[in-house]
Amino acid sequence: MNENYKPLLSYSKEELTDLFKTLGLPAFRAGQVRRWVFSRKTDRFSQMSDLSKDLRAKLTELFARPKSGAEPAKLIANGSETVAAETFDYDDSLYESRVVAKSVSDDGSEKLLLEWRDGRRVECVLLRDDRNHRTACVSVQVGCAMGCVFCCSGMGGFVRNLTRSEILEELLRLNALLPQDERLTHIVVMGTGEPTLNLDALLPALAEATSGDGLDIGNRRVTISTVGIPAGIRKLAEANVPYKLAVSLHAPNDRIRDAIMPQNRIHPIAEVLRAADVFFHTTGRRVTFEYVLLDGINSSVDDALELARLLRNKTAIVNCIPYNPAPELPYKTPSNATVRRFVDALEGEGIQVKVRFRKGDKINAACGQLRWSLREKE
Ligand code: SAH
Numbered sequence: 001m002n003e004n005y006k007p008l009l010s011y012s013k014e015e016l017t018d019l020f021k022t023l024g025l026p027a028f029r030a031g032q033v034r035r036w037v038f039s040r041k042t043d044r045f046s047q048m049s050d051l052s053k054d055l056r057a058k059l060t061e062l063f064a065r066p067k068s069g070a071e072p073a074k075l076i077a078n079g080s081e082t083v084a085a086e087t088f089d090y091d092d093s094l095y096e097s098r099v100v101a102k103s104v105s106d107d108g109s110e111k112l113l114l115e116w117r118d119g120r121r122v123e124c125v126l127l128r129d130d131r132n133h134r135t136a137c138v139s140v141q142v143g144c145a146m147g148c149v150f151c152c153s154g155m156g157g158f159v160r161n162l163t164r165s166e167i168l169e170e171l172l173r174l175n176a177l178l179p180q181d182e183r184l185t186h187i188v189v190m191g192t193g194e195p196t197l198n199l200d201a202l203l204p205a206l207a208e209a210t211s212g213d214g215l216d217i218g219n220r221r222v223t224i225s226t227v228g229i230p231a232g233i234r235k236l237a238e239a240n241v242p243y244k245l246a247v248s249l250h251a252p253n254d255r256i257r258d259a260i261m262p263q264n265r266i267h268p269i270a271e272v273l274r275a276a277d278v279f280f281h282t283t284g285r286r287v288t289f290e291y292v293l294l295d296g297i298n299s300s301v302d303d304a305l306e307l308a309r310l311l312r313n314k315t316a317i318v319n320c321i322p323y324n325p326a327p328e329l330p331y332k333t334p335s336n337a338t339v340r341r342f343v344d345a346l347e348g349e350g351i352q353v354k355v356r357f358r359k360g361d362k363i364n365a366a367c368g369q370l371r372w373s374l375r376e377k378e
Helices: 014-021 027-038 053-063 164-177 199-210 230-238 254-260 271-284 299-312 334-346 369-373
Strands: 100-104 110-115 121-128 134-137 141-143 158-161 186-189 220-226 244-248 286-293 316-322 353-356
Touching: 014 027, 110 164, 121 141, 134 164, 164 199, 186 199, 199 220, 199 230, 220 230, 230 244, 230 271, 244 271, 271 286, 286 334, 286 369, 299 316, 299 334, 316 334, 334 353
Parallel strands: 134 186, 186 220, 220 244, 244 286, 286 316, 316 353
Antiparallel strands: 100 110, 110 121, 121 134, 141 158
16 A cells, blocks of 8 residues: 555645645646536546646546555445446546445435445435435544444444545545536535544535535535534534534433433533533524434423423424434334324424434435445454
């Protein structure tokens, strides 16, 4: 492996311009390359047709991923359509990952399982909805240390943080799944991992994603979801970044939250809500509380009423998410009637509620589920 390899996406605009200068190349060439990457969705140096052949060869030599000798990518067959993943891997690709699997769902969601140069894998998903939103859902870590009992991401434990270029690459790969005249409109940092534990990589990646000469996605269209680490929430409040915050609450009291989210034993609900208040007062942006509805655990009318008391007097919105079942786990999705009663009870108490209808169940879109189902067996 070429130890000095530094991928193109790890260079900021300024760093790339500097690098080009030291190579004796005019600064505007860096802009040209970035346009190919961010606006024209090119991932292959050979396709940057307004650059000379020599320069394209030079860029390939500098930035193309060193050969890993890995087996060619496999096909998978767990969506409504099966796609040959090899189609996504080229010798002159500027990407660091290779696509191990791609699955497509009837509702238009597409999921990629990417393998990095160290053999570690992450998932990312492109979601489409009827409002013409094209949303990228990205991972920030390989595995997860939070251990929420209903989530597949933590199965197998925490492995490592993703780098800024790896997070950016997830976004570019998802953007490239869209037709040439369409672009990503939204980002949700709701894949695998805990974003507030990897802000050093996440925030620079999001800066590229939202900059005018990057992916140009609207600032307010980026949502970061956290398990609820108070120090992380405060850091985000103070970072002076314009993104929205979602907090995974999932329970109306510490007894239930302790049982399903081990982090709650370290940072109980009151502490999480205090940090969320700081975020709201510092940024003026309303916090979304996510609430995954697990049958028989947190979805009764009494749970809804207790949740309403917890959030009374807060400028907040509750996003109810019927559990997306994973065969590896024993939890169940409540019936539609149970979901309805829960939502009605909250609304009856004056709480603003959204229900996130399930998407992508056919493509193992539950967090971490595809990675787990296609894990390398030891
Ligand atoms: N670590 C961050 C991001 C994780 S995933 C966080 O905890 O918020 C984004 C959301 O999906 C979280 O609210 C998470 O609890 C939820 N989630 C995980 N597995 C799920 C499943 N199988 N069905 C529905 N929601 C799930």
